Amino acid sequence: MKKAAKIIGSTFGAGFSPVAPGTAGSLVAIAALWFTPSLSAMSLIFFIVIFYFVGVWASTICETDWGHDPGRAVWDEVxxxxxxxxxxPKQWLIYLVAFAAFRFFDILKPFPINSSQRLPRGWGVMTDDVLAGIYANLVLQLLFRIIFTNAAG
Structure with a gap:
């Protein structure tokens, strides 16, 4: 089980990138999302919930061997x-902007993202990236509504 947790926790090795492992994990995630058949929002949310709890489990085990919130554990980026x-919409430019927005909030960690890292074990590892994803999604939803509303009228 420990080996499986480390494979998942490192996002199949992306977390071992010598440069910016979090960015490497995010790139693996966005590429996987791009090449996965389109899912409804509800289907994607279903997988997010499952992946979140798998990530809490894997990150907790990874912290045991790799220390607190290890850089190699990048399943949270996924x-x-x-x-x-x-x-x-599944469009390359939107996914590029989504990638940049997520990395921005994940690195900057505005409140309460920064506070969520104090949660115990895998909960803290996973929750800060959940919040960064929510922030990024909300900003992008607002941005695209403004752009498309102004373009239409």
């Missing part, structure tokens, strides 16, 4: 990216 693209 879940955060999934949240970022919920109910957004």
């Amino acid at each position: 879940v955060g990216m999934m949240i970022t693209v919920v109910a957004l």
